[in-house]
Amino acid sequence: MKKPASASDPLWYKDAIIYELHVRAFADSNNDGIGDFPGLISKLDYLQDLGVTCLWLLPFFPSPLRDDGYDIANYEDVNSSYGTLKDFKTFLDAAHQRNMQVMIELVVNHTSDQHPWFKAARLAPPGSPEREMYVWSETDQVFKEARIIFTDTEKSNWTWDEKAKAYYWHRFFSHQPDLNFDNPRVIQEVLKAMRFWLDMGVDALRMDAIPYLVERDGTNCENLAETHAVIKEIRAAIDEDYANRLILAEANQWPADVRPYFGDGDECHMAFHFPLMPRIYMALRQEDRLPITDIMAQTPSIPNNCQWGLFLRNHDELTLEMVTDDERDYMYLAYSADPRMRINVGIRRRLAPLVDNNRRRIELLNSLLLSFPGTPILYYGDEIGMGDNIYLGDRNGVRTPMQWNSDRNAGFSRCDPARLYFPVVMDPIYGYTAINVEAQLSDQSSLLHWTRNMIALRKLFQVFGRGTLRFLSPANRKILAYLRDLDRGDGSHETVLCVANLSRFAQPVALDLSDYAGYEPVEMLGYVPFPKITKTPYVLTLAQYSFLWLELHPNDGVTEVSGEGLA
Ligand code: NOJ
Numbered sequence: 001m002k003k004p005a006s007a008s009d010p011l012w013y014k015d016a017i018i019y020e021l022h023v024r025a026f027a028d029s030n031n032d033g034i035g036d037f038p039g040l041i042s043k044l045d046y047l048q049d050l051g052v053t054c055l056w057l058l059p060f061f062p063s064p065l066r067d068d069g070y071d072i073a074n075y076e077d078v079n080s081s082y083g084t085l086k087d088f089k090t091f092l093d094a095a096h097q098r099n100m101q102v103m104i105e106l107v108v109n110h111t112s113d114q115h116p117w118f119k120a121a122r123l124a125p126p127g128s129p130e131r132e133m134y135v136w137s138e139t140d141q142v143f144k145e146a147r148i149i150f151t152d153t154e155k156s157n158w159t160w161d162e163k164a165k166a167y168y169w170h171r172f173f174s175h176q177p178d179l180n181f182d183n184p185r186v187i188q189e190v191l192k193a194m195r196f197w198l199d200m201g202v203d204a205l206r207m208d209a210i211p212y213l214v215e216r217d218g219t220n221c222e223n224l225a226e227t228h229a230v231i232k233e234i235r236a237a238i239d240e241d242y243a244n245r246l247i248l249a250e251a252n253q254w255p256a257d258v259r260p261y262f263g264d265g266d267e268c269h270m271a272f273h274f275p276l277m278p279r280i281y282m283a284l285r286q287e288d289r290l291p292i293t294d295i296m297a298q299t300p301s302i303p304n305n306c307q308w309g310l311f312l313r314n315h316d317e318l319t320l321e322m323v324t325d326d327e328r329d330y331m332y333l334a335y336s337a338d339p340r341m342r343i344n345v346g347i348r349r350r351l352a353p354l355v356d357n358n359r360r361r362i363e364l365l366n367s368l369l370l371s372f373p374g375t376p377i378l379y380y381g382d383e384i385g386m387g388d389n390i391y392l393g394d395r396n397g398v399r400t401p402m403q404w405n406s407d408r409n410a411g412f413s414r415c416d417p418a419r420l421y422f423p424v425v426m427d428p429i430y431g432y433t434a435i436n437v438e439a440q441l442s443d444q445s446s447l448l449h450w451t452r453n454m455i456a457l458r459k460l461f462q463v464f465g466r467g468t469l470r471f472l473s474p475a476n477r478k479i480l481a482y483l484r485d486l487d488r489g490d491g492s493h494e495t496v497l498c499v500a501n502l503s504r505f506a507q508p509v510a511l512d513l514s515d516y517a518g519y520e521p522v523e524m525l526g527y528v529p530f531p532k533i534t535k536t537p538y539v540l541t542l543a544q545y546s547f548l549w550l551e552l553h554p555n556d557g558v559t560e561v562s563g564e565g566l567a
Contacts, residue, residue, distance in 0.1 A: 005203050005244035006096040013204070013246045013270055013375055014307050014465040016101065017455055019052035020314060021380040022068075023060045023082045024421055026402050028413035033420045035401070035412070037083035037091045044094055046437065050383060050448075051455035054101040056206060058315055060088070064114050064175070068315070068399065070105075070208060071112035071176050075193035092201055103204035103248065104197055108190045109212050110176040117189075118177050122164040132183045135169035135215060143169070146221040151344050171212045171221075181213045181230050191237050198238070204246035207231070207268065210261065211251045223257050231267045239266075246270060248309055252321055255299040265303035272309040273299070273374060275322040278331055280312065280368055281354065282323075284361060285334045287503040289480040291327075292368075293471050307465070308374030312365050313382060316395050317346030318354070340390045350398050352385035357429060359385075360545035363450060364500060367547040370458045371484065371498045373469045383451040384440050387430020392422060400425050405438035457524060461551070462486055463494040472511050478503040479542065481511055495552040497521060501542035510537035521550035 009015075027039030037060075047055065059069030060082050069079070078088050095102050111118055117133045124130035140158035148154050149171055158167040159174040168177045179186045194205065214226040231249075238245050249261040249268035255275055261268045276299075279291035302308070318335070320328045328345070335354055336347045347354070355361035362385060369376045381402055388397040401424045404411030410424040410432035417423070424432050440446035458464050467486035474481060479501055486494040495516075501507045513519075513533045521530040530550060542548065 002241060002243040003199065005101075005242065006099075006201065007101055007203060007244050010244045011305065011466075012101065012244060013054070015459070015462060016054040016375050016465075017052045017459070018054045018056050018103065018309070018375060018377040019047060019050070019380065020056040020058070020311075020377055021402075022058040022315065022399060024058075024069075025399055026380065026412075027404070028401075028415065031414040032081070033413055033415040034081045035421075036081070037078070037087035041087075041091050041094050044091075044098055044100075048098045048100065050452050051459065052378065053099070053459075054103055054204065055095055056103040056204075056377065057105070059105045059107060064112055066112070066175050067173055068394075068396075070107050071110075071114075071173070072107055073112045073114045073116075075189075076196045089200060096201065101203035101246075102201075103206055103246070104202050105208055106190075106194060106205040106247075107208040108179060108193070109209040110170060110172060110178045113175045113177055117179075121177075122161050122168075126166065129183075129185060131164070132180055133186060133189075134177045135180045136164065136166045137169070138166060140167050142217055143215050143221050145219060146171070146215070149344070169215065171209065178212070178215075181226070187230060187233060190234065194234065194237070195241075198242050198245060203244070204248060206248045206250060207234075208250050210249055210268075211253055211257075223251075223253065223260065228260055228263065228267065231261065232263060235263075235267055248272070252319060254322060255295070259300045259302065262302045262306040265305045269305065270307045270309045270375065272311065272377075274319065276308075276372075277311060278318065278320055278323050278327070280365060281318070281335060282327060282331060283480070283502055284355070284365065285330075287478045289477055289502060292480060296469070296471070309377055310369055310372055310374040311377040311379070312369050313351045313354075313379045313398070314377070315379065315399055317343045317348040319344075319346040321345050338390065343395060348388070348390065348395050348397050350386055350388040351379070351382045352430065353387050357385065357387075358545070359447065362447065364502070364545045364547055366451065366454060367498070367500060367549070368480075370454055371464055371482075371496070371549060373464075373467070373484070375465060376458075378451075383448055384435055384437055385430070385447045386435055387425045387427065389423070389425055396422055403432040403436040405436050406433045410436060411438070453525070457549075461494060461496060461524075463496055467494065467496075472513075474509045474511055476507055476509050478507050479509040481509065495519075496524070497550040497552055498547065499540060499542065499550070500547040501545060504544050506541060506543050508539065508541050510539050513538045516552055518555035519552045520555060521552055524549040524551050 024035045026035045027043050028035050029038035061072045062074040062077050062079050063069045063071050078085050120130045121134050160167050170176050211222040213230050214224050215221040247268045249271035251258050251261050252274045258271050261271050275295050279295045282291040320331050336342050390397050400422050401412035440448035463484045463486035467484040470483045472481040481499045484496045514535045516533045517535045519533045
């Protein structure tokens with residue numbers, strides 16, 4: 001018997017709205033300045049009300065926190081600053097009661113150097129099972145073709161260990177030694193950790209840094225066949241014992257290199273679409289749809305049971321690894337005037353500051369996020385337009401406390417402000433007195449209300465998560481227009497036309513919709529009927545940075561609607 005999950009539909013992730021958050025940053029129940037599970041539980045009503053359906057928790061395991069928890073010292077426990085295992089279980093049950101799924105991190109490319117495995121490995125004799133948990137070498141001249149990822153901190157992927165009298169391999173910080181996936185014991189340990197959480201009822205695992213699991217000399221040590229074999233083994237173990245679970249691949253690669261992480265539907269169920277994200281920002285700044293249509297044209301089709309994960313921002317820098325050199329120069333220039341806004345190969349800013357706090361641009365980008373093929377992932381705080389703090393180190397500027405109200409510490413904690421894990425944002429534009437949940441809940445025209453409405457609207461139409469995509473190619477390239485279509489299986493279709501104006505000025509557009517002659521478009525936010533489509537080009541005028549979602553109804557004399565108008 002497979003262990004059931006909280007979702008009954010095996011493809012639940014196709015209709016999900018994922019919300020990414022850090023327990024540390026969300027709500028502090030015991031006033032020690034650090035968010036915790038009881039705090040998060042107290043905010044579940046807020047998340048349910050927002051309409052998100054799956055909570056992605058950043059790493060919450062015991063850790064020295066030198067990479068915000070991606071440096072794990074124990075895979076099967078909760079960091080005591082955030083609560084106990086019991087608290088986690090209470091949270092998991094409470095989320096499930098609200099029909100929300102829970103995704104946690106499976107960070108197995110590397111551990112912390114404080115993990116007992118590494119402490120034992122560096123003292124164990126070469127060749128021993130303990131030593132072989134990690135990747136060692138007598139020289140740092142091996143795997144030389146592998147690039148360095150944290151370019152601002154690391155000079156080499158090898159670090160000399162005095163105790164072991166050997167170099168150990170690490171793709172990230174030098175305090176994060178890579179596990180050795182050529183050692184079968186490593187896979188056994190990974191499966192054990194995975195089962196620990198899946199048995200408890202966790203619905204989904206985000207697999208961190210998976211392109212780098214296995215190394216081979218003479219290659220760039222990314223996306224190797226041996227790595228795919230490991231992932232297949234992990235997936236097979238899940239399919240064998242568990243129902244309706246999900247693996248999400250963090251593979252920051254070009255579309256053609258990400259495609260194999262779906263396998264034949266037998267590796268990861270989902271993968272982030274990394275190359276699309278910077279191109280959305282590029283298209284906006286260039287007022288030209290080409291960067292988006294171009295990368296989508298390069299995106300291969302994926303197996304039926306698979307799905308892209310879409311995002312505008314996350315807890316890391318806005319990565320520019322998957323763009324050309326020219327595109328990267330452009331992005332740096334356009335989006336990071338102050339060098340402090342840059343880190344590694346990317347830009348460490350939140351959504352609102354990236355678009356100069358322009359409400360129309362925020363809405364436009366979110367409209368793309370919510371209507372493109374895939375599952376949208378929102379980053380905590382972006383639903384209220386939170387700002388960042390570029391004076392904090394590493395990527396911490398986008399990891400500041402959630403802003404709940406205008407009380408002390410933004411309502412995040414009652415502690416002495418000096419005790420907070422990071423200061424709350426306090427500037428006059430994005431500071432917590434100006435930007436907070438409480439204020440936006442009482443303002444019907446706030447970004448929070450808008451986001452909530454858009455999420456609710458999207459959830460009424462399965463076509464967004466499951467339908468096909470076809471771009472239209474009107475002459476005006478400042479307009480991005482596309483059709484989403486879902487065959488309902490009974491001969492009828494759910495069809496939505498999305499039109500977005502990427503320009504800061506109003507734009508006209510003439511769309512060839514002759515295939516839909518006779519159909520009646522209905523604007524979905526207000527449920528407003530638009531003129532019927534004919535064989536001649538369909539002319540629309542869009543205000544600056546505006547967008548339209550139009551459901552196309554077949555001409556049967558009656559206007560049927562599949563959802564009620566919102567907003
Ligand atoms: C990707 C994570 O998103 C990032 O935050 C982390 O630093 C690296 N993996 C290393 O685990």
